Amino acid sequence: MGAYLTPTGSISHLRNPATLMTGVYKTPALYGSFKVVLTNTVPIAAYRGAGRPDIAYAVERLVDRAADELKIDRAELRRRNFIPPDEFPYKTPTVGVYEPSDFAGCMEQALNTADWSGFENRRAAAKKRGKLRGMGLSTIIEATGAGVFPKDQVAIEVDAAGKLTVYTVSMSSGQGHETTFTSVIADTLGLPHEAVTLRECDPGHALIGNHTGGSRSMAGVGSVCKIAAEKLIEQAKPLAAEELELEPSQVEYGAGAFRARDGDKTISFEQLAQKLAGRHPHPMNTLAEATVGSTWPNGCHIAEVEIDPDTGVTEIASYVAVDDSGTVINHQIVEGQVHGGVVQGAGQIFGEHVVYDRASGQLQTGSFMDYCMPRAGFLRKINVADHPLPSKLNAIGAKGVGESGCTASLPAFANAMTDALRPAGVGHLDMPYTPSKVWHSIQAAKGK
Amino acid sequence: MFEFSYVKAKSLTDAQAFVAAHPDAKLLAGGMTLIPTMKQRLAQPSHLVDIGGLPELRGIEVKGGQLVVGAASQHHEVATSPVIRKALPALAGLADLIGDPQVRNRGTIGGSVANNDPAADYPSAVLALDATIVTNKREISAADFFQGMFTTALESGEIIVRFNFNIPKRAAYEKFAHPASGFAMAGAFVAESANGVRIAITGAASSVFRWEAAEKALAKKMSADALEGVPLADDDMNQDIHATREYRANLARVMTKRAVLKLLAA
Numbered sequence: 134m135g136a137y138l139t140p141t142g143s144i145s146h147l148r149n150p151a152t153l154m155t156g157v158y159k160t161p162a163l164y165g166s167f168k169v170v171l172t173n174t175v176p177i178a179a180y181r182g183a184g185r186p187d188i189a190y191a192v193e194r195l196v197d198r199a200a201d202e203l204k205i206d207r208a209e210l211r212r213r214n215f216i217p218p219d220e221f222p223y224k225t226p227t228v229g230v231y232e233p234s235d236f237a238g239c240m241e242q243a244l245n246t247a248d249w250s251g252f253e254n255r256r257a258a259a260k261k262r263g264k265l266r267g268m269g270l271s272t273i274i275e276a277t278g279a280g281v282f283p284k285d286q287v288a289i290e291v292d293a294a295g296k297l298t299v300y301t302v303s304m305s306s307g308q309g310h311e312t313t314f315t316s317v318i319a320d321t322l323g324l325p326h327e328a329v330t331l332r333e334c335d336p337g338h339a340l341i342g343n344h345t346g347g348s349r350s351m352a353g354v355g356s357v358c359k360i361a362a363e364k365l366i367e368q369a370k371p372l373a374a375e376e377l378e379l380e381p382s383q384v385e386y387g388a389g390a391f392r393a394r395d396g397d398k399t400i401s402f403e404q405l406a407q408k409l410a411g412r413h414p415h416p417m418n419t420l421a422e423a424t425v426g427s428t429w430p431n432g433c434h435i436a437e438v439e440i441d442p443d444t445g446v447t448e449i450a451s452y453v454a455v456d457d458s459g460t461v462i463n464h465q466i467v468e469g470q471v472h473g474g475v476v477q478g479a480g481q482i483f484g485e486h487v488v489y490d491r492a493s494g495q496l497q498t499g500s501f502m503d504y505c506m507p508r509a510g511f512l513r514k515i516n517v518a519d520h521p522l523p524s525k526l527n528a529i530g531a532k533g534v535g536e537s538g539c540t541a542s543l544p545a546f547a548n549a550m551t552d553a554l555r556p557a558g559v560g561h562l563d564m565p566y567t568p569s570k571v572w573h574s575i576q577a578a579k580g581k
Numbered sequence: 582m583f584e585f586s587y588v589k590a591k592s593l594t595d596a597q598a599f600v601a602a603h604p605d606a607k608l609l610a611g612g613m614t615l616i617p618t619m620k621q622r623l624a625q626p627s628h629l630v631d632i633g634g635l636p637e638l639r640g641i642e643v644k645g646g647q648l649v650v651g652a653a654s655q656h657h658e659v660a661t662s663p664v665i666r667k668a669l670p671a672l673a674g675l676a677d678l679i680g681d682p683q684v685r686n687r688g689t690i691g692g693s694v695a696n697n698d699p700a701a702d703y704p705s706a707v708l709a710l711d712a713t714i715v716t717n718k719r720e721i722s723a724a725d726f727f728q729g730m731f732t733t734a735l736e737s738g739e740i741i742v743r744f745n746f747n748i749p750k751r752a753a754y755e756k757f758a759h760p761a762s763g764f765a766m767a768g769a770f771v772a773e774s775a776n777g778v779r780i781a782i783t784g785a786a787s788s789v790f791r792w793e794a795a796e797k798a799l800a801k802k803m804s805a806d807a808l809e810g811v812p813l814a815d816d817d818m819n820q821d822i823h824a825t826r827e828y829r830a831n832l833a834r835v836m837t838k839r840a841v842l843k844l845l846a847a
Contacts, residue, residue, distance in 0.1 A: 443835045488822045505761035569824040
């Protein structure tokens with residue numbers, strides 16, 4: 134844990150691995166214990182994935198090891214041991230209750246996309262070029278979105294022009310809330326996206342809600358955005374009825390307008406908002422809230438790597454990510470999250486390593502000249518596909534996606550490296566797979 | 582960073598006089614090593630005497646069968662100079678591998694060679710091409726110039742003015758870039774001329790060095806296979822958290838092989 138406990142360090146790195154200890158496999162019983170050590174190094178804190186990649190790395194490497202020893206295809210061993218579809222909601226032997234998932238479907242989609250069955254041809258072609266090629270997969274599940282506050286609130290304010298401003302607590306630092314939250318509200322109301330503006334952490338609005346983190350914003354705050362928009366419609370129906378001189382029960386809403394169930398009386402959202410602009414606060418202003426708990430995103434990632442045995446350098450030949458992130462509000466945003474997560478995983482697998490001098494305690498990787506961050510050119514193409522099974526645990530059907538790339542890529546890369554190095558006689562090797570380490574492992578195997 | 586005064590030299594003699602009169606003054610060309618060092622408070626010069634723009638230190642031309650490169654030529658200029666790309670394309674290619682675009686547009690060949698960072702690229706070309714380093718006081722041969730880690734034959738106040746490179750029949754440079762810093766973890770410059778083959782290895786040891794056993798092997802037969810089994814002691818190689826000395830020796834050999842293949846393909 135480093136020199137002292139930080140909340141995110143100790144909680145994330147114990148709770149998440151414990152919850153997900155059996156991965157996506159039906160496991161009747163297991164035993165686990167944590168040894169939590171205080172040292173004199175920098176404290177551990179949560180970093181995208183926060184314990185989920187750690188346990189996925191351990192479980193998925195074990196599965197590959199078992200397949201190797203049992204001489205069973207790695208995909209087949211997984212297929213046989215996945216939690217079957219009829220056992221959801223599935224209570225794990227630890228503390229998880231998984232929502233319905235399609236592990237086999239995700240994996241088949243990924244295997245097809247990555248041309249799993251054609252791999253041995255590519256391995257043989259690489260061998261002719263003097264390269265070691267390997268392919269690895271991971272099938273993972275995450276517990277996301279629990280949050281730390283009891284509820285999320287979202288406020289919508291309507292102005293005299295009929296435009297909407299949405300207030301949330303959850304703050305975007307690149308997650309694209311400005312796109313996704315506003316589109317949820319605009320689409321629910323049948324309004325153009327530009328009619329909705331997002332203000333996060335506005336000092337003038339005291340709201341209760343969760344921070345951005347734990348892959349929860351879309352499932353949590355996004356759901357409340359939908360609830361808020363629906364509530365706004367119901368709240369505005371009597372107001373529209375007054376304007377249309379109808380009983381409220383005679384008013385329905387669709388495509389941005391209130392209209393009579395029978396007859397042709399209609400008033401648009403914008404017109405109604407403008408008519409009511411004289412009242413303060415605007416009577417269409419809405420506050421909504423909900424308690425949204427964990428979701429269970431899952432997926433299958435496949436990495437293909439090629440090692441130059443002369444230098445130990447690894448090139449990532451291809452990468453396929455198939456994720457069940459539940460309802461996808463915006464594929465581009467999901468893809469961006471997966472890209473970031475996968476490249477982060479690649480950084481940890483191939484380069485990142487905090488090194489202290491054992492004798493003096495001096496940090497030897499104190500700058501990015503020594504601490505190897507992943508570079509943009511390192512992973513040039515990621516094939517990202519959705520395999521959505523909408524969640525029934527929240528209003529919008531979303532599952533978390535912020536950490537799936539990192540969680541799935543660590544074991545996918547490690548398994549691909551193991552697969553590539555096996556023909557060279559290299560057995561177990563842990564990350565980071567730096568050129569020097571890979572080269573030495575090949576040399577050591579030659580000497581055996 | 583500690584406080585210092587910036588002085589823009591008007592001429593080479595002006596710069597020379599200023600540093601002679603101010604013992605704690607430092608010469609500034611591109612500042613790619615000096616400025617970061619100062620930012621970390623590892624250096625405290627009283628003055629920075631900027632010689633980067635001096636006309637005496639600039640210019641690239643072929644003269645008397647040699648390629649003459651002014652010391653203040655930036656890496657980007659060397660990489661893109663039509664004169665160098667024609668006369669000594671391996672040198673242009675080397676310059677294009679240094680750092681990133683920002684560094685290549687600030688850093689200079691003179692600054693890099695004067696600093697003699699063990700992981701810098703240029704020293705390998707200077708040594709393998711048996712270049713002459715022309716200073717404000719004398720001419721120094723490459724063989725005498727590089728004396729160890731960050732150590733050269735330059736005396737206090739001595740300023741590199743230009744480099745005279747012998748133009749080889751063919752030459753090639755291959756570099757294994759450090760995954761984090763981009764510096765050479767091993768770089769091999771192979772040059773073939775009428776006088777034989779010269780190989781200079783940078784990045785792997787405390788200073789650039791010639792791999793003479795491999796030079797002899799390549800003189801007999803210019804092929805990558807000829808390097809197989811040629812002794813390269815790893816005792817003097819650098820060892821750190823990134824690479825063992827065995828790995829660095831291996832990289833030096835692999836980079837030399839690749840440089841030979843590149844040279845043969847050119």
